[in-house]
Structures are given as C-alpha cells and as structure tokens.
Amino acid sequence: MTRALVSVPKTARRGEIVDIRAMIAHPMETGYRMGPNGAEIPRHIITRLVCTYGGDEVFAAEFFPAMSANPFVSFSLIAAESGTVSFAWTDDTGQTETASAEIVVS
Amino acid sequence: MRRPAASLIALALLAGAASAGDIAPGERRSGSAFMAPETQAMQADDTSNPGMLWVLQGAGLWGEKAGRSGRSCAGCHGEAVASMRGTAARYPALDAASGKPIDLTGRISQCRTERQGAPALARESDALLAITTFVAHQSRGLPVAPPEEPRLDPYRETGRQLFTTRMGQLDLSCANCHDDNWNQRLAGSAVTQAHPTGYPLYRLEWQSIGSLQRRMRNCMIGVRAEPFASGSEEFIALELYLMQRAAGMAIETPGVRP
Secondary structure (H helix, E strand, C coil): CCCEEEECCCEECCCCEEEEEEEECCCCECCCCECCCCCECCCECEEEEEEEECCEEEEEEECCCCCCCCCEEEEEEECCCCEEEEEEEEECCCCEEEEEEEEEEC | CHHHHHHHHHHHHHHHHHCCCCCCHHHCCCHHHHCCHHHHHHHHCCCCCCHHHHHHHHHHHHCCCECCCCECHHHHHCCHHHHCCCHHHHCCEEECCCCEEECHHHHHHHHHHHHCCCCCCCCCCHHHHHHHHHHHHCCCCCECCCCCCHHHHHHHHHHHHHHHCCECCCCECHHHHHCCCCCCEECCEECCCCCCCCCCEEECCCCEEECHHHHHHHHHHHCCCCCCCCCCHHHHHHHHHHHHHCCCCECCCCCEEC
C-alpha cells in the first residue's frame, strides 16, 4: 500500500505560483547499518522522484542514502492549466509508487 | 494594603520552592513548547507532519475486514471521526472484565483478538501503531480527561511512586528531571515536563512513529535501569499517572519531537 501525502492546491489562478509538497513513507535504509546479528542491512532507498503536471515532467530529484526516512519534498509550480499533478517514487528494488492530485486553474 | 498582599505572594513562592515536586498548573507546558520553531511548524502542518502517514495507514486499516468475524473496526464503530472523538483523552481506562487498567493500544489489541477474532498484532508493530495513531488523532485538540474511577486510583498511586522512585545506575527518578529540572537542558536538549499529549508521535531521532512506552523505555535505558516489559502493568500505571498529571492539556497526536 502506498502511503504518500501530496499537497496541491485544489484551485489556482492562471499564472499563479503554487506550493507543491509531497511525502512518502519509506525506510530509506542506508546500507551502512548492521543488524543485531552483525549482518549488513541491505540498502533500500528511493533513488528517484518524478513529478509530472498535465503529462509533462516538471520536477525530478535523485535521492541518496543521506536522505531521511519518509522523505519530504517541496517545490513551486506555475499554474498554467487545469490538470493532474502526479508523483512517482522509484526505489532500489525497481518498484514505483505513485500518487496524484488534481488542480483546477481558472 | 499592598504590603501584606506582596508578602503573601512571597510566602506562597517560598512555600512553592520548599515543596519541589509537582509542576504548578499554570506552568504546565507541552513538549512541543520546548521545540525549535522549525519542528513546531513541522508538527502544525498536516502536509509536513510525518505522523500523518500513520494516520493515513490507520484510516485504511480502520475500514479493513479482519479475522473470523469478517468485520472491520468501522463495521462496529462506524465513522471514527464521531465514534472515536475523545477516546484517547480518557485512556488508560478500567477494563471491566479484568478489573485492571488498560491503555488505548491494549484496548485495540483486545478488540482485535477477542471481537474480530484476528491474529494479534505485535505491540510496537507499524500496523498497531497506525491504528492507535489514527484513533488518538480523532481527539486532537481535546483536553486530556482521565476517568474519575476510584478503582484506578491505586494504579495511579503506583504510577506516582514509579515516577518518583530513583532507579538505574544513575540513580535518577523521572521526577528528578521532569518535575524539578524541566526548565534546564541536558546536553543541549530541552528536558521538558514529560506530558504524554502527543503520543503516538513521530520522533526525528527514531525516523518513525513510536509509542509512549517506547519513549519511557528510552528514558529508562538513559538512566541505565532495566526497562519494564512492553505492555506491563508498571508502564500502564505510569501512563495513568502521566495522564492525570496532564489533565486538561490538549491532545496533539500525531506530535513531532526532535
């Protein structure tokens, strides 16, 4: 189950700069830690976040082991037209989790 | 007229200083009041509060059917917004069947195994923490309201004794820090008054949500005492005393702490 919180304003005026926030539940295991039996805990992090707006990529980020668990990202966007703001997080295992929100531009 | 009044106040202050111990009601402050403004902002905004991820998970589990009964939490309790409002503010409460106090997590576990007929969830598991956080979140903003139940009083007294008993290699009681030195700092961190109003809460140090018992275990390891067992009577007695001590303060679940 994807546990992600995305915050996108429901409505905006055309040309307005809006705040976009996204947070996803993920352990972001660095790969540098040892378990109780002395065995290495394998690395398990999100490596890439891609955000699309109306189908076009508007923001992307690469993540590294120094990122905290449950990474939070915030950026701004110019509201050009009504559409879907989608997020896709891909981790080390190749698994991609998604979340999206609609914005209505008037 | 003025002078007697002033000396009365001075006397009262002296008396207060002499009986170090309980924090005056007007001086009580939530742990969040001791945090940096950035951490306070993180807690205040639901889109940046990581605890909301567990509230979200808990909301999902609330509606999920489990066990032999084939019923979900919502199947009996309906919408949590209405049915669970104020519940966390009353716990730990008396469990009528056993005649002993039970905390919110214990009650949820009991409901799950006895009424839903589902396999028990481990006490500090993500799923159980998520349901507890979701239920406690429904009381956010409401004052802590410990039940006026005389049968709980002996347990509250046990809790008070545990709180004021020195323990561990460092030979410190909870009260040594949290009643007597809450306005000091310990190695750069605020000591705080130990009010349990934000639990389960997200600790940046843990990178996860955790229970009040986990926090107390931390403190016990800190004074090099052997922690009580998870879900033990001692922890529940301490929780009862802490809730009594924080009566009237607002619930913040999910809190964020450094």
